[in-house]
Amino acid sequence: MSNDLSPKERMAIERVHMPELPADERSKNFEEVNQGLTPEQAVAEAQRCLQCKSRNCVAGCPVGVSIPEFIDALASDDLPRAAQVLRGDNALPAVCGRVCPQETQCEALCVRGKKGDAVAIGYLERYVADWAMQHPEGLIAIEAPEPTGKSVAVVGCGPAGLTAAGELARQGHKVTIFEALHDTGGVLRYGIPEFRLPKEIIDREVAVLSRMGVTIECNVIIGKTLTIPQLRSEFDAVFIANGAGLPTMLNIMGENLKGVYAANEFLTRVNLMEAGRRADSSTPILQRDEVAVIGGGNTAMDCVRTARRLGAKRAMIVYRRSETEMPARVEEIKHAKEEGVEFIMLTAPIAIVPTEDGWVSALRCQKMELGPADDSGRRRPQAIEGSEFDLPAGIVINAVGTSANPLLTATAPDLTLNKWGNIVADEEGETSIPGVFAGGDIVRGGATVILAMGDGKRAAAAIDKYLKR
Amino acid sequence: MFEVVSNEILAENLHKMVLVAPRIARARKAGQFVMVRLAQGEERIPLTIGDADPEAGTITLFIQAIGASTRKIVDTPVGGSIRDVAGPLGKETHITNWGRVACVGGGVGTAVLFPLVKALAEAGNEITTIIGGRSSRYVILADELGALSKNLLITTEDGSLGSKGFVTGPLGEMIADPACAPKAVFAVGPVPMMKAVANMTREPGIETIVSLNPIMIDGTGMCGGCRVQVGSETKFACVDGPEFDAHLVDFDGLSDRLTSYRKEEAQRHAATDCKIAKEVAK
Ligand SMILES: Cc1cc2nc3c(=O)[nH]c(=O)nc-3n(C[C@H](O)[C@H](O)[C@H](O)COP(=O)(O)OP(=O)(O)OC[C@H]3O[C@@H](n4cnc5c(N)ncnc54)[C@H](O)[C@@H]3O)c2cc1C
Ligand SMILES: Cc1cc2nc3c(=O)[nH]c(=O)nc-3n(C[C@H](O)[C@H](O)[C@H](O)COP(=O)(O)OP(=O)(O)OC[C@H]3O[C@@H](n4cnc5c(N)ncnc54)[C@H](O)[C@@H]3O)c2cc1C
Ligand code: SF4
Ligand code: SF4
Ligand code: FES
Numbered sequence: 001m002s003n004d005l006s007p008k009e010r011m012a013i014e015r016v017h018m019p020e021l022p023a024d025e026r027s028k029n030f031e032e033v034n035q036g037l038t039p040e041q042a043v044a045e046a047q048r049c050l051q052c053k054s055r056n057c058v059a060g061c062p063v064g065v066s067i068p069e070f071i072d073a074l075a076s077d078d079l080p081r082a083a084q085v086l087r088g089d090n091a092l093p094a095v096c097g098r099v100c101p102q103e104t105q106c107e108a109l110c111v112r113g114k115k116g117d118a119v120a121i122g123y124l125e126r127y128v129a130d131w132a133m134q135h136p137e138g139l140i141a142i143e144a145p146e147p148t149g150k151s152v153a154v155v156g157c158g159p160a161g162l163t164a165a166g167e168l169a170r171q172g173h174k175v176t177i178f179e180a181l182h183d184t185g186g187v188l189r190y191g192i193p194e195f196r197l198p199k200e201i202i203d204r205e206v207a208v209l210s211r212m213g214v215t216i217e218c219n220v221i222i223g224k225t226l227t228i229p230q231l232r233s234e235f236d237a238v239f240i241a242n243g244a245g246l247p248t249m250l251n252i253m254g255e256n257l258k259g260v261y262a263a264n265e266f267l268t269r270v271n272l273m274e275a276g277r278r279a280d281s282s283t284p285i286l287q288r289d290e291v292a293v294i295g296g297g298n299t300a301m302d303c304v305r306t307a308r309r310l311g312a313k314r315a316m317i318v319y320r321r322s323e324t325e326m327p328a329r330v331e332e333i334k335h336a337k338e339e340g341v342e343f344i345m346l347t348a349p350i351a352i353v354p355t356e357d358g359w360v361s362a363l364r365c366q367k368m369e370l371g372p373a374d375d376s377g378r379r380r381p382q383a384i385e386g387s388e389f390d391l392p393a394g395i396v397i398n399a400v401g402t403s404a405n406p407l408l409t410a411t412a413p414d415l416t417l418n419k420w421g422n423i424v425a426d427e428e429g430e431t432s433i434p435g436v437f438a439g440g441d442i443v444r445g446g447a448t449v450i451l452a453m454g455d456g457k458r459a460a461a462a463i464d465k466y467l468k469r
Numbered sequence: 470m471f472e473v474v475s476n477e478i479l480a481e482n483l484h485k486m487v488l489v490a491p492r493i494a495r496a497r498k499a500g501q502f503v504m505v506r507l508a509q510g511e512e513r514i515p516l517t518i519g520d521a522d523p524e525a526g527t528i529t530l531f532i533q534a535i536g537a538s539t540r541k542i543v544d545t546p547v548g549g550s551i552r553d554v555a556g557p558l559g560k561e562t563h564i565t566n567w568g569r570v571a572c573v574g575g576g577v578g579t580a581v582l583f584p585l586v587k588a589l590a591e592a593g594n595e596i597t598t599i600i601g602g603r604s605s606r607y608v609i610l611a612d613e614l615g616a617l618s619k620n621l622l623i624t625t626e627d628g629s630l631g632s633k634g635f636v637t638g639p640l641g642e643m644i645a646d647p648a649c650a651p652k653a654v655f656a657v658g659p660v661p662m663m664k665a666v667a668n669m670t671r672e673p674g675i676e677t678i679v680s681l682n683p684i685m686i687d688g689t690g691m692c693g694g695c696r697v698q699v700g701s702e703t704k705f706a707c708v709d710g711p712e713f714d715a716h717l718v719d720f721d722g723l724s725d726r727l728t729s730y731r732k733e734e735a736q737r738h739a740a741t742d743c744k745i746a747k748e749v750a751k
Contacts, residue, residue: 180689182506182513182553219555221689225492245691249703256703256722258729262693268686274510282512282538283686284733358725405690407708 003075005047015117016045023338027308030194030277033335034098034126042127046075049119052111057121060109063454065089067106067121074128083132086125091163092453094133094201095188097126099298100450101329133204144213145172150467153178153235155222155408158186159449160241160440162205163456164463168239169212171464176235177209178220183272186243187441188449190272191264193302195309196332199271223408228415228436237435237463240423241456244441246405250294250398254352259286259360263299263399267306276310288394289313292363294349295399296326301333303397304341315341316391320348320368320381346370346381350388352396362390402446420445429459430466437463470550474527476543480609482534483580484543485519491526493518493556499588500562500680500712503528504688505542506553512538515685515707517581518557528554531580531610537737558688559711562678566593571643571651572618573636573666574600575658579609581680582657589655590617597622597651599639601658605630637665644673651675656715660724667715677715681706683723684730698722 019035020026026033037045049071057067066085073082086093100106102122110118150173154161157179165175183189185202206216220226222242231238247262249255266285269275273283291307293300296319308315317336319326322345326333337343344365351364367387370379404421416424416432422443429437439455441447475487493503497518506513520529534540545551562585570589574582579600589596596617601624602608608623608630615621622639623631632638636658643649650673656666657680670677683695683706690708697706698719704710 180555181687182555219553220492221555221558224557225496225555245689247691247693249693249696251703256696256698256726258726265686265692265694268692273512273686278510282510282737284730284737286729286733407690 003047003051003072007050010048010050013044013048015048016041016120016123018120018123020335023335023340026195027305027339030309032198033195036130037123037127042124043075043077045120046071046124048112049075050111054111056109056111057106057119060106062105062448062450063090063457065093065106065125070128071119071121071124074124079128079131079135082128083135086128087132090125090450090453091166091457092159092205092449093125094129095159095197095205096450096453097122097124097129098197098201099192099329101448103330105450133201145170147174148172148467150174150236151176151234152463152467153231153238155231155238155240156180156186156242156440156442157184157206157216157218158241158243158440158452159188160243160452160456160459161186161239162209163453164239164241164439164460165209165214165456166212167457167460168463169209169214171460173236173464173467174213176215176217178222178226178231179216179218180221180242181272182218184216184218190268191299191302193267193271193306194277195305196302221407223411228408228412228433232433232436236467237437239429239456239459239463240408240431240436240438240442241440241452242405242408242442244402244404244422244446246403247398248401248403250349250400252349252351254354254360255398257352257354257360258358259288259395260352261395261397263293263295263303263397264402266303266397267299270306270310285310286395287311290316290393291395291397292316292318292391292393293397293399294318294363295401296321296328297399297401298328298332299401300397300399301328301336303399305332305336305339307395307397308339308341312395316344316393317341318344318347318349318363318365318391320346321378322346322370325378344391348381348383349396353390360393360396363393363396364388364390402441404442404445427458428462429455430462435466470552471554472550473545473547476545476547479531481606482543483577483609484532484534486530486532486543486545487527488530488551488554489526490528490554491523493554494521494526494528495523497521497528497557498561499564499584501557501559502688502711503530503554503556504558504685505530505551507538507542507545508552511541511552513553513686513688514538514542515558515682515688515711517584517680519580519583520587531577531583533577533580535577536734555688558707560709562588562712564588564592567652567676568595569649569651570594570596570653570655571640572596572598572614573640573654573656573658573662574598574614575636575662576602576607577609578656578658578662578680578682579614581682582655583610583613585655585657585680586614586617595619597643597649599624599636601625601631601636603627635665636662637669640666641669644669644675653678654715655679660720660727663715663718664720664724667718667720671716678712679715679718680711681713681718681723682711683726697726
């Protein structure tokens, strides 16, 4: 089959709808919401692509995936080629197809989006990646590279670390990933829930790395078990990708009450430790009828939808701006609403009200209105005098953000940090210590999977250059 | 995988377990702990590194089997292994030579106290160790601590060993006597005990360090679950502690948060009991 439709024919095709589990069914389980396109849907959606010479979409992707090329292969029903193109540009396409904020990246710049709906690049990327996972035989085997005799230590097994490890192994370097937790994937494992990103995908990606000869050592905390100076002396280069795992506190009254969680704790209990997902789970999690989640990003959506799945009758998002300012992916907001999540906008928490015996009884809030735009271009919320009210809640989850965890950097005094504690690195990822590179959230602060991966890729190229010097 | 090379029963429900963990053995300092997860699907729990032998590449844990996770861990036989042991975590104890110090341990806190006493002894301190338990069966590590201390005092609530009463009794006597008053006090044990010690030493202004035991998940400062109020600040015990200035700790808040999962733990405890009972019945 070839992809030779006229522009008119392409324009006539409507954007595909992702098949989803029904909202009332899925809000009681942890199964993946998006079921994936059928082969017919995928090919038809691929045919919507105009194969523009300008390649606008590519400019919107932080790693410059060859979007028209992989879509062309898919539209021609040549999945091995589509997979090959994708793999060349993106180490974790099955992840990115699911979690990238496409509407602000690749799809935002798609020509078809100017009049009507953009090509569903994310869905197509996911389709091709899922196909490739099920058809390893359809892919051209990657030849084992000549070993260079050089070794690289990668700190952290999140998207940045995994990407860098893959790239470096492909160059023939001996790579060891050190991960503090007992399992791989970073936020992909402990943060993003199963219903958005099945953990099997991470397991498969990790298995690919292992086959490429990458060693993964879990339970090694750099800064504690081993230090950066130790790694520097034992390896030829080091890549630090330890993420932004430090919760920001709300600093309001009642934050230490029973029933108040930081998002990381709530999600780690459920995702990494399986609390509430298995009847006999050894790690406990609280369950209450009313759960208030503070924040408007992906983390907040993940918490509120998880709370709903654990049985909350009223699962609420409390956000101090309005819905248009919410940083979460559009699809998460839509899914959350379908699942019965309540959105309480223009509302800021001011205190957590206790019961007599030290549990949460309510979230005390204040109504806000939007004032003039601030530095970030978003309209700044201002409190409305006398608008305080109590929102009944048994659990309050703080999902306002995370910052750099100082555990590692505290033991590497030569590493230059910025005022927020993030590692300072140049465009290639090189830090103030020669041979030590860094990328992902530890450099950027909380960002996205694809930006972290882009950093991993660029740093791997720079490390390769450094090692061959 | 971390191999178990020895597993002795020191007292009822108290095990001394030695594990092969060379990197942790080399890096560890007094006051630090490890996060332990027995197997896939099990809880992560914090346990103090009681001792370490960097040459042999082993660490020693003193584990009191009080709930489902600790019980399963102590059931691991010699030659068996523990899937995950991560550390050393937490800040090391600030050790100097104060001269005369008192070390107070209650229940499993005595195990947590052991590495502190050892480090304090190595720094040349003159140590009075006071340990206590409900009855003689709960008094642990007396010989080991006795060997490191100038004086060892034992209290039991029922008087079955040492003097009858609480550890705060002998400590109060020490503080009241200018010839014995300690320059610093280290206290580890149940929250009410640490709180009582803090209240005794506040007035005379004796530097007092406690090792806190909040519920932990990751142990690396990532989840915020272990937060405790210390003075005007919220601290994460796993990275900022576990040791803190006793005079600043909000003990009531800590003990309240420790009850967060009491219902869930009781259910699980009952479930494991049932399973054991069923297996025995088979
Ligand atoms: C709940 C949640 C939902 C999100 N949803 C999305 C989304 O939908 N789309 C999107 O693009 N982005 C999303 N993000 C952001 C995205 O996940 C992160 O930007 C990305 O994971 C950063 O990758 P990283 O490799 O830099 O770090 P991480 O993924 O944080 O991985 C760092 C790893 O390093 C380990 N580590 C930490 N310290 C040490 C140490 N001292 N020694 C050894 N190992 C260490 C950690 O345990 C972790 O495994 C979300 C984030 C969260 C928290
Ligand atoms: C830094 C640190 C160091 C520790 N060192 C040791 C050690 O060296 N040896 C040792 O035996 N224990 C130690 N503990 C305590 C140990 O982690 C807990 O006993 C364990 O988590 C209980 O798990 P469980 O499933 O067996 O019991 P659970 O079923 O979880 O609990 C049983 C009972 O113990 C109470 N409890 C739960 N968690 C704790 C806790 N963290 N502290 C005290 N009581 C608790 C519960 O409320 C319940 O009543 C330490 C704790 C911390 C934070
Ligand atoms: S990696 Fe993300 S941004 Fe890039 S093309 Fe794929 S979905 Fe779009
Ligand atoms: S901009 Fe849109 S239509 Fe054009 S090539 Fe990219 S995906 Fe296809
Ligand atoms: S245990 Fe998670 S922050 Fe301390």
